[in-house]
Amino acid sequence: MQQHILILGAGFGGLWSALSATRLLDIHGRTDVAVSVLAPQAELRIRPRFYEADVARTVAPLGALFDAVGVRFIEGAAQRIDVAGKRVEYRDAQGNTAVSHYDKLVLATGSVLARPDLAGVAEHAFDVDQLEEALRLETHLKSLAQRPASAARNTVVVAGGGFTGIETATEMPARLRAVLGEDAEVNVIIVDRGEAIGASMGNEIAGSIAEASAELGVQWRLKSSVEAVDAEGVTLSDGQRIEASTVIWTTGVRASDLTAQIPGERDRQGRLHVDGALKVVGQADIYAAGDTAYAASDDLGNHALMTCQHAIPLGRHAGNNVAADLLGVAPVIYSQPKYVTCLDLGAWGAVFTEGWGREVKLVKEEGKQLKTQINTVWIYPPVAERAVALAAADPLIPIA
Structure with a gap:
């Protein structure tokens, strides 16, 4: 048998x-x-x-x-x-x-x-976890061109400053401008509980993340978290409000x-x-x-x-x-x-590290070439x- x-x-x-x-x-x-x-x-x-x-x-x-x-x-x-x-x-x-x-x-x-049980997350937040959700986000981003110009339309909030959050956020300025025009004023904000930019990724790699964020115009709202999401934006744990038509959840x-x-x-x-x-x-x-x-x-x-x-x-x-x-x-x-990491940082490039301490080996274009090889061939x-x-x-x- x-x-x-x-x-x-x-x-x-x-x-x-x-x-x-x-x-x-x-x-x-x-x-x-x-x-x-x-x-x-x-x-x-x-x-x-x-x-x-x-x-x-x-x-x-x-x-x-x-x-x-x-x-x-x-x-x-x-x-x-x-x-x-x-x-x-x-x-x-x-x-x-x-x-x-x-x-x-x-x-x-x-x-x-792991979506948290917070007000409005299930109804209003996007994610890039599964194919269907990533496609839904893509459709939403393309639809922004049909909306009247506003700060909210041009703003994306990314909840979580880990690997996925950083890659999503640093890619987002180019994705937004592809929809809204190359001269559009876009705002991409990472909301993260960390004490410093890229803190969850370790000290070695954090410098590259900070440099890329600054060059791309990606802002970080540190020592904070999203408490609620609605159709017009987010409310943070400190009570601050960010008007945004797009909220992307990436926390774990x-x-x-x-x-x-x-x-x-x-x-x-x-x-x-x-x-x-x-x-x-x-x-x-x-x-x-x-x-x-x-x-x-x-x-x-x-x-x-x-x-x-x-x-x-x-x-x-x-x-x-x-x-x-x-x-x-x-x-x-x-x-x-x-153990290695290769973190995509959008138009800035990428950063490649080795070891659990994430010792930086390649940055910018050299890192990007390796990331492209990984993403399009090796896996x-x-x-x-x-x-x-x-x-x-x-x-x-x-x-x-």
Whole structure:
């Protein structure tokens, strides 16, 4: 009887889990194990690029790739994981409830923006977390050209000065002027609880963020937070008011709600604790990859972050190891001691850093060239050729 590896999610963690599991099965000549991916779409949505304009182009179809390597795609949205019964209930493309049974499961359903329960955020704030929301923001920005000129129309408030907030804000002056005209007076304001510009990113990188912000005209409202949002702007924690037609929320993410259906310890972001093989602690048949996994990345106390930099190798390891589990061979223990960042800073350029202390290595145009390479080449799926795709899924490939 054919055994079944079921992977939930077609993001970075899910895609690379599927390729890596198939690779190991291929190496061992096993044709009695099926690998399936269950997700709403057979496409990799390049989430790290959702702050950019023309966001519709940041989608990579996966159908041909799955066909080339022999991965079965199941179109649907997982609703319930029955751990004891080893089955997943999902809603299919027609809205009907269906079931998929598994022998081994990889949970790779990603994360979502952690929107706070503050007045008006759900109704009036935009975000760049999911493709649909990024497209909604893009449509809104284009519609600003039809509105009468005003300070509010020309103002964007970005709530949160972390990685996503900074990339979104520093791209925004160019995006606004593309809609309103090159001579338009635009205002982009980051509201952040930090004591200094870019404080959440560390001292080394903060200088570049401050320089870019000043050059681009991006303002920072520090030691503050948004308390309420309405159709005309925001109210801050100190009572100040900013009139703005566009408010973008970027303050943090949490793991997929499906993690709560699997018995096990979770971190404060909802990620499941996993062992070195990425098996969920306390579970015999369930692995986690990407943003659902709380995984040690080295022996120094660092853990994988909720980024594609970590999701790709997490997927390669989880897929390899779930297949190894069925085959009865040794797993490849996950380790990713090298950590880098490449922060896009709009027309100013970008800044590339190495290490957990974020030591600056490249800035401005040199940094931008590397960022462009990362965003348009490195994080995309391999070509739909079986040998090439499976070779790219080797968990021992060095990656930052």
